[in-house]
Amino acid sequence: MSAVFEKPPLWQRAAPMFQGFDGPLAFAIFLLACTGLTAMYSVGFDFSGRFTDHARNMLLAGMIMFVVAQVPPQRLMSLAVPLYTLGVALLIAVAIFGITKKGARRWINVGVVIQPSEILKIAMPLMLAWWFQKREGQLRPLDYAVAGLLLLVPVGLIMKQPDLGTSMLVLAAGLAVIFFAGLSWKLIVPPVVIGLIGLVLVIAFEPQLCAEGNRWPVLHDYQQQRICTLLDPSKDPLGKGFHIIQGMIAIGSGGFLGKGFMQGTQTHLEFIPERTTDFIFAAYSEEFGLAGNLLLIAGFSFLILRGLAIALEASTLFSRLMAGAITMSFFVYAFVNMGMVSGILPVVGVPLPFVSYGGTAMVTLGLSLGILMSIAKAKRLVQS
Template sequence: MSSVIQKSTLRQRLWRHVDGFDGPLAFAVFMLACAGLLIMYSSGFDHGTRFIDHSRNMLLAAVIMFVVAQIPPQKLMAWAVPIYTMGVILLVAVAVFGITKKGARRWVNLGVVIQPSEILKIALPLMLAAWFQKREGHLRPLDFVIALLIMAVPVGLIMKQPDLGTALLVLAASLAVIFFAGLRWRWIVPPVLLALVGMAVLVVMEPTLCAPDVDWRVLHEYQRQRVCTLLDPARDPLGKGFHIIQGMIAIGSGGFWGKGFMQGTQTHLEFIPERTTDFIFAAYGEEFGFAGGLFLIFWYFFLVYRGLMIAVDAPTLFSRLLAGSMTMIFFTYAFVNMGMVSGILPVVGVPLPFISYGGTAMVTLGLALGILMSIARSKQLVQT
């Protein structure tokens, strides 16, 4: 008797690692990455090695996505408590002996300087999804209260640093988990109405509330200045309002079709601050116009749509909640960045996904994409 053992080819072995990846999601990211490389070359060609570094960061994010996609969601759930605990401990370490730069204490030196708040963008939604998974089928109001406490600790520590931009991102992803877990509308509507009333009062009372001698107490002075600058950028056009004014001028001057690739005058005459990072959308809008902006918005919406579809089709509650929160990370990044550059939201230092320069943000995006791909693959494995 003889038997024939068929060895799998290299192609078959490689295919096993990418089988089950969500193709439409990957294509949306590819289109955004191409747009990012294009505008990064234009806005950063005379900015040292910014374009090369951005390309390297994208490659790193792709590798991270590929590696994380190989990890089953069940294993991710097992790591939820350790990663969350480590993240909170590091945030406490930042508060006690962290490194201060430009008035903010956000980093800690552990041999390597790290920013622990970035860990919580993934760790907190992971922890909350695991929390609700363990209580599936018998959720009580107390479980939502405990979830809010789990969320409040790291968000409070991040805001204390202060880092309002990162706190908003962590808060949005965490609230998405709590909402998708079944939070009742009667608990959602009152705080939303209160926030709307607060914004209306702020707009009406702007001359009084933004007077130099007024202390808001709940916000740091620089945060108060950002809100007041949003309401009236012209109060300090060459200072705190300069970013918003120049961003709106650049976007408006692009018209419908834009001035053309590498033809942005506001960009290349260096009127746009942070033109390769937080305000890169202004440079993009100037060169590619309204049509280019619609292109980006379409692919961001498509990315969010595919992420939500992955969440809907996920086989477990943990996977559904985690996929929904990871999708909200992309939505919040894009919405807040475009909003602040366009002058409809305060400037909070949030990058535009796959467009802005930034290694830390790109790592976070790679992790979020890897988790979405892992959940998409888990659905196929269940079906087979």
């Protein structure tokens, strides 16, 4: 009788938790995590506690990913409305009585100080994927208009804080859902063409637009300065243009193979500002060169391609939209961070996934990867 009630070994009880995990996705995550740890140790070894904190944050993100991966996509969909509502309510609270630091009101004290805009990085695509899932097979133009309104409310509140980087990421995640839901190219092409024309005009008329005393409507002064600095960083090489110039010097000085592990002079002589956070790509480029950059870009490309494959194979519209939005968010993160450090995009506070230091960003990364793994896992379990 005792054998009948004998508990199976722990490994047998834990095995179902690992069943259905997507191997290629896990491999891409492992490679990028190893790259991030190597880069952080190399550029931050003389930055007290930075590597150990980064490793701890990455371990926390891995645990979050593992836990969220156990939650079926249907259960995740049920969280869309409450999470979105909570996020927007907190953003309104921030606008009314939030905490201001360095001229930006982005935080609120709810027992602990939090930044509610981070919630929307997950809540926004969840909400829009839920919205289109409920209207599958009967989509009308009005449904896309409502989706646009659901997107613009939190994006507007985040821009008002102001936080251009986070608002851009939330906007990109929401637009990805709307695009994958079947938005007509006729509605996509005109804004893109107008944007390109505007970009050309800004470049052509930069001397007049960035003249001393000239103020642009809509944008804050610091946002205008970032764009003008991007167009011509040499105007203020020791001030506003310092970040971009030093980043480009570091990237260029790395050459093909780089200066070597822990050997970056621009990095360790502290010419690169925020070398373990927003500008870590410049420090990484100096030490690992073009070859290291190509390997890093290959890792992100593999992750993005695998994410899109998971989206294509997903069994429900919600899962397809969510997987597609998360995957495109990784692309936006990597492209914007590398672009701003390389001097082709304005400097905004966007971290490089897996590589940049940051607790909140790492938690968001773990949540996103957990959702993506959950979608892949659900499809594999159905097939088996």
